[in-house]
Amino acid sequence: MKILHVLDHGLPLQSGYTFRTRAILKAQQARGWQVAAVTGTRQGVSATTAETIDGIDFHRTPTIGKAPPVLGELREIHALSRRVAEVAKVFRPDILHAHSPVLGALAALRVARAMRLPLVYEIRAFWEDAAVGNGTGREGSARYRATRMLETWAVRRADAVSVICEGLRGDLIERGIAPDKILVSPNGVDLAVFGTPLAYDQALARQIGVEDAEVIGFIGSFYDYEGIDDLIASMPALVAARPSARLLLVGGGPMEAALRAQAAASPVAGQIHFVGRVPHHEVDRYYSLVDILAYPRKRMRLTDLVTPLKPLEAMAQRRLVAASDVGGHRELIRDGITGTLFPPGDPAGIATALADLLAHRDGWEARRERGRSFVEAERNWAVNVGRYEPVYQKLTSAVALPRSWSRPPVSV
Structure with missing residues (x-):
């Protein structure tokens, strides 16, 4: 099994996001799976286009200049999508596994559609709510509502969705997402x-x-x-x-x-x-x-x-x-x-x-x-990571079938 992870950022940066990512990828490696990761423009300037940290191969997306809202996000999606496609052509993954925020899912969707690959979209928090929590957004604002709509749009088009807790799962179900499309992969400890x-x-x-x-x-x-x-x-x-x-x-x-x-x-x-x-x-x-x-x-x-x-x-x-x-x-x-x-x-x-x-x-x-x-x-990652296996197996098994973006998702 070869999984290409699409990330907002990763090691050597330190955050709860990077620690969860490291734990997932190391636990997947321990199961004998091959993993690699592509980080987005928010990683910042990197000395090389690819580097191995803690045994994990990270491929970097070049930074982009500042731009007004919306245009800047569109440029981020384009840059990340292009880099994911470049890496995928060499790494030849069986699965694309994109991690929130939704920009990563949108970039991965482009590649998944072009290369006929299944996509798992993992949500750790809703981007619009994270912005409110960080003081950069306001609940109920036009931007908040637009981001929420975009998140729902991406979830509907992913082949499977992973969330870190029941709270997020329940919210997606309230939006009309089929419960059997959603996997709960909770936070854990290495x-x-x-x-x-x-x-x-x-x-x-x-x-x-x-x-x-x-x-x-x-x-x-x-x-x-x-x-x-x-x-x-x-x-x-x-x-x-x-x-x-x-x-x-x-x-x-x-x-x-x-x-x-x-x-x-x-x-x-x-x-x-x-x-x-x-x-x-x-x-x-x-x-x-x-x-x-x-x-x-x-x-x-x-x-x-x-x-x-x-x-x-x-x-x-x-x-x-x-x-x-x-x-x-x-x-x-x-x-x-x-x-x-x-x-x-x-x-x-x-x-x-x-x-x-x-x-x-x-x-x-x-x-x-x-x-x-x-x-x-x-909440042990050695146990938690096993939750992905049946989803990955079903998605890769479905690859041999005629693929259409309107097909029903694979139940998890």
Whole structure:
């Protein structure tokens, strides 16, 4: 089986998107499949047109100059489509597997139609909702509605659709997409990377200033929808209840300056520690310092529909997890069993939930073990990647049949 993946961006860039991609491709290689990837113009300038990183062959699309909205996206689609076609002629894939955003699906559709290849389109989040979450779009705007229509158009024309969670699947079904066309391939953890938690790094704790503290941590990107401002706002009440509590923030992003200013103005500013971004291979050192990983996402369409990756990594590291009670978290966390859910947008509720967890250490080990077992059984990429196989097999079997873009999709 030869699969050509079409990506917005990939390694060596570091993001939740690239980590999921790496996990999928490495797990597919472990099954004996041949994989390659084409990254889009948003990868940025690359030194070479192709390079191998971590055993994966990446083919780069040349960057393009800036252009007005719509025209710029059309140019991105054209450039990526041309590069995918070039690579496909040499690699000769059995399957094209395009990953959101929808620009990649549109570029891959052109190639699939021209080369008579089946197309799987994988959606990790709806582009229009991601724009709202990142502060670059507004729900219900003309651009939002147009992007949503384009997404639905692409889904209808793909041979099969993969989504990362039930929230996205349900939304597509509401749009009239046949349920048996949709595969759920949930976020998972590469246990080869996050499989063995490190021992407590006392030297690092001393360096940061959290030695002998009860540490609440957030490790991830600093977007507004992550609700880190609510977590910072919860700290005065938490410190009043648990004087040794500290907040450790690892990462960066668009909200970093505002969050640092908020923390500096807090009456417990000395108990809030910013680390900044760290290399991915060092993240587990910071996990070793944290007692509870907190994920206070705000409630909105994006967070209700999409499951995050970070809580799974925390469970794999045998860390306690506390998160806001939004749809994406409810797919991952069983309240009181594998984690704690607290009201979204409620700093007082966050403080109460965290203080209660810190006060009841006798149940920590059992909860850590349940979280780890959940990841091993249901969110391990070595297991997850097997979900693609029956879809790939059916699509490649159908290639021998007369092909038409109006034919019924292959059920998954």
